[in-house]
Amino acid sequence: MGMKVMDHSTHHSGTAHDHAAPAGGHGGHKGHGGHHGGQAHGTTWATAMKATLHCLTGCAIGEILGMVIGTALMWGNVQTMALAISLAFLFGYSFTLFAVVRAGVSLKAAIKVALAADTVSIAVMELVDNGIIALTPGAMDAHLSDGLFWYALLGGFAVAFVITTPVNKWMIGRGKGHAVVHAYH
Numbered sequence: 001m002g003m004k005v006m007d008h009s010t011h012h013s014g015t016a017h018d019h020a021a022p023a024g025g026h027g028g029h030k031g032h033g034g035h036h037g038g039q040a041h042g043t044t045w046a047t048a049m050k051a052t053l054h055c056l057t058g059c060a061i062g063e064i065l066g067m068v069i070g071t072a073l074m075w076g077n078v079q080t081m082a083l084a085i086s087l088a089f090l091f092g093y094s095f096t097l098f099a100v101v102r103a104g105v106s107l108k109a110a111i112k113v114a115l116a117a118d119t120v121s122i123a124v125m126e127l128v129d130n131g132i133i134a135l136t137p138g139a140m141d142a143h144l145s146d147g148l149f150w151y152a153l154l155g156g157f158a159v160a161f162v163i164t165t166p167v168n169k170w171m172i173g174r175g176k177g178h179a180v181v182h183a184y185h
Contacts, residue, residue, distance in 0.1 A: 048169035051178035055092055055121040055168075056161055062091030063129070067153070068144060077140045081133075085126050092122040096181060103184040117181045124167050125160040132156035 066087040070080025093114045100110040132155060133139050139152035171177030 043169060043173035045165070045169060047178075048165050048172060051168045051172065052121065052125075052161055052165045054095060054178070055118055055125060055164070056157060058092035058095040058118075059088040059122055059125050059129070059160075060157055062087030062089070063126075064153070065091075067149075071144050081130060085130065088126055089122050092118050092125075100181065100184045105184060113180055113184065116176070117178050120171060120177060121164055121168055124164045128160040128163050129153075129156035132159050 063084045066084025067080060070083050075083070096114040096117050097110050100113045101107060105113065133152045136148070136152040136155070138148055142149035142152070168177055172179045
Protein backbone atom coordinates (compact mmCIF):
# COMPACT_ATOMS: atom_id res chain seq x y z
CA MET A 1 0.00 0.00 0.00
CA GLY A 2 1.59 3.29 -1.05
CA MET A 3 1.52 6.44 1.02
CA LYS A 4 -0.67 9.17 -0.44
CA VAL A 5 0.62 12.70 -0.01
CA MET A 6 -1.87 15.49 -0.60
CA ASP A 7 -1.12 18.02 -3.31
CA HIS A 8 -1.98 21.48 -2.05
CA SER A 9 -1.26 23.30 -5.30
CA THR A 10 -4.96 23.35 -6.09
CA HIS A 11 -5.54 25.68 -3.13
CA HIS A 12 -3.83 28.40 -5.08
CA SER A 13 -5.11 27.62 -8.55
CA GLY A 14 -8.77 27.71 -7.57
CA THR A 15 -9.52 24.28 -9.08
CA ALA A 16 -11.51 21.68 -7.20
CA HIS A 17 -9.95 18.63 -5.61
CA ASP A 18 -11.09 15.69 -3.53
CA HIS A 19 -9.64 14.63 -0.17
CA ALA A 20 -11.87 11.53 -0.08
CA ALA A 21 -13.34 12.94 3.13
CA PRO A 22 -16.60 11.69 4.58
CA ALA A 23 -19.77 13.54 3.64
CA GLY A 24 -20.00 16.90 5.33
CA GLY A 25 -16.33 17.74 5.03
CA HIS A 26 -13.26 16.73 6.98
CA GLY A 27 -12.82 18.34 10.37
CA GLY A 28 -15.13 21.19 9.45
CA HIS A 29 -13.13 22.07 6.33
CA LYS A 30 -16.05 22.06 3.95
CA GLY A 31 -15.28 22.79 0.35
CA HIS A 32 -11.59 23.65 0.67
CA GLY A 33 -12.33 26.28 -1.94
CA GLY A 34 -10.07 29.17 -0.95
CA HIS A 35 -6.51 29.32 0.15
CA HIS A 36 -7.27 29.93 3.86
CA GLY A 37 -6.09 33.51 4.13
CA GLY A 38 -2.92 33.07 2.10
CA GLN A 39 -1.80 29.90 3.88
CA ALA A 40 -1.86 26.35 2.58
CA HIS A 41 -4.32 23.99 4.25
CA GLY A 42 -3.20 23.07 7.76
CA THR A 43 -0.46 25.67 8.17
CA THR A 44 -1.99 27.65 11.00
CA TRP A 45 -0.01 28.23 14.16
CA ALA A 46 -2.63 26.20 16.04
CA THR A 47 -2.01 23.21 13.76
CA ALA A 48 1.76 23.52 14.20
CA MET A 49 1.41 23.83 17.97
CA LYS A 50 -0.83 20.76 18.11
CA ALA A 51 1.68 18.74 16.04
CA THR A 52 4.55 19.93 18.24
CA LEU A 53 2.66 19.13 21.44
CA HIS A 54 1.89 15.66 20.05
CA CYS A 55 5.60 15.13 19.41
CA LEU A 56 6.66 16.68 22.71
CA THR A 57 4.37 14.37 24.67
CA GLY A 58 5.97 11.24 23.24
CA CYS A 59 9.46 12.71 23.56
CA ALA A 60 8.89 13.77 27.16
CA ILE A 61 7.60 10.35 28.21
CA GLY A 62 10.55 8.61 26.58
CA GLU A 63 13.14 11.07 27.78
CA ILE A 64 11.94 11.14 31.39
CA LEU A 65 11.73 7.34 31.43
CA GLY A 66 15.29 7.12 30.06
CA MET A 67 16.60 9.60 32.64
CA VAL A 68 14.87 7.72 35.46
CA ILE A 69 16.18 4.32 34.30
CA GLY A 70 19.73 5.60 33.71
CA THR A 71 19.82 7.40 37.03
CA ALA A 72 18.35 4.43 38.94
CA LEU A 73 20.97 2.12 37.38
CA MET A 74 23.68 4.70 38.24
CA TRP A 75 24.78 4.93 34.62
CA GLY A 76 27.03 7.74 33.47
CA ASN A 77 25.73 10.87 31.75
CA VAL A 78 26.49 9.66 28.21
CA GLN A 79 24.74 6.30 28.63
CA THR A 80 21.76 7.86 30.39
CA MET A 81 21.37 10.56 27.73
CA ALA A 82 21.71 7.99 24.92
CA LEU A 83 18.94 5.89 26.49
CA ALA A 84 16.75 8.96 27.07
CA ILE A 85 17.13 10.15 23.47
CA SER A 86 16.50 6.65 22.09
CA LEU A 87 13.34 6.29 24.16
CA ALA A 88 12.24 9.81 23.17
CA PHE A 89 12.37 8.80 19.50
CA LEU A 90 10.68 5.45 20.23
CA PHE A 91 7.79 7.00 22.14
CA GLY A 92 7.55 9.97 19.76
CA TYR A 93 7.21 7.65 16.77
CA SER A 94 4.87 5.27 18.60
CA PHE A 95 2.22 7.95 19.18
CA THR A 96 1.92 8.54 15.44
CA LEU A 97 2.37 4.86 14.57
CA PHE A 98 -0.51 3.69 16.76
CA ALA A 99 -2.86 6.41 15.49
CA VAL A 100 -2.11 5.59 11.84
CA VAL A 101 -2.45 1.81 12.37
CA ARG A 102 -5.78 2.46 14.15
CA ALA A 103 -6.89 4.29 10.98
CA GLY A 104 -6.47 1.02 9.06
CA VAL A 105 -3.00 1.45 7.56
CA SER A 106 -0.67 -1.56 7.45
CA LEU A 107 2.17 -1.61 9.98
CA LYS A 108 4.82 -1.26 7.25
CA ALA A 109 3.09 1.79 5.72
CA ALA A 110 2.40 3.24 9.19
CA ILE A 111 6.11 3.04 10.05
CA LYS A 112 6.92 5.01 6.89
CA VAL A 113 4.29 7.63 7.80
CA ALA A 114 5.60 7.94 11.37
CA LEU A 115 9.19 8.32 10.17
CA ALA A 116 8.17 10.96 7.61
CA ALA A 117 5.92 12.80 10.05
CA ASP A 118 8.09 12.91 13.14
CA THR A 119 11.81 12.55 12.42
CA VAL A 120 12.68 16.23 11.95
CA SER A 121 10.38 17.36 14.75
CA ILE A 122 11.79 14.87 17.25
CA ALA A 123 15.38 15.54 16.18
CA VAL A 124 15.02 19.33 16.62
CA MET A 125 13.23 18.84 19.92
CA GLU A 126 15.88 16.47 21.26
CA LEU A 127 18.76 18.64 20.08
CA VAL A 128 17.33 21.73 21.77
CA ASP A 129 16.13 19.98 24.93
CA ASN A 130 19.36 18.06 25.54
CA GLY A 131 21.41 21.13 24.63
CA ILE A 132 19.60 23.08 27.36
CA ILE A 133 20.24 20.29 29.88
CA ALA A 134 23.92 20.02 28.90
CA LEU A 135 24.43 23.79 29.11
CA THR A 136 22.68 24.22 32.48
CA PRO A 137 25.44 24.16 35.12
CA GLY A 138 25.09 21.11 37.36
CA ALA A 139 22.06 19.65 35.56
CA MET A 140 23.94 16.67 34.14
CA ASP A 141 25.01 15.64 37.65
CA ALA A 142 21.69 16.39 39.38
CA HIS A 143 19.68 13.53 40.84
CA LEU A 144 15.97 12.83 40.35
CA SER A 145 15.28 14.30 43.79
CA ASP A 146 17.02 17.60 42.91
CA GLY A 147 14.94 20.55 41.74
CA LEU A 148 17.70 21.44 39.29
CA PHE A 149 17.15 18.14 37.44
CA TRP A 150 13.46 18.90 36.87
CA TYR A 151 13.99 22.61 36.26
CA ALA A 152 16.53 21.94 33.49
CA LEU A 153 14.46 19.12 31.96
CA LEU A 154 11.14 20.98 31.95
CA GLY A 155 12.82 24.22 30.88
CA GLY A 156 14.44 22.32 28.02
CA PHE A 157 11.05 20.97 26.96
CA ALA A 158 9.55 24.47 27.00
CA VAL A 159 12.35 25.95 24.90
CA ALA A 160 12.21 22.94 22.53
CA PHE A 161 8.46 23.50 22.06
CA VAL A 162 9.00 27.18 21.20
CA ILE A 163 11.76 26.40 18.69
CA THR A 164 10.17 23.29 17.14
CA THR A 165 6.72 24.83 16.54
CA PRO A 166 7.89 27.15 13.70
CA VAL A 167 9.86 24.24 12.19
CA ASN A 168 6.68 22.13 12.16
CA LYS A 169 4.65 25.03 10.73
CA TRP A 170 7.17 25.43 7.90
CA MET A 171 7.18 21.67 7.17
CA ILE A 172 3.39 21.28 7.30
CA GLY A 173 3.06 24.23 4.91
CA ARG A 174 5.18 22.31 2.42
CA GLY A 175 3.25 19.05 2.76
CA LYS A 176 5.93 17.43 4.91
CA GLY A 177 6.25 16.41 8.55
CA HIS A 178 2.89 16.14 10.28
CA ALA A 179 1.11 17.01 7.02
CA VAL A 180 1.58 13.39 5.90
CA VAL A 181 -0.51 12.23 8.87
CA HIS A 182 -3.44 14.52 7.92
CA ALA A 183 -4.85 11.98 5.46
CA TYR A 184 -5.24 9.40 8.25
CA HIS A 185 -7.37 11.32 10.72
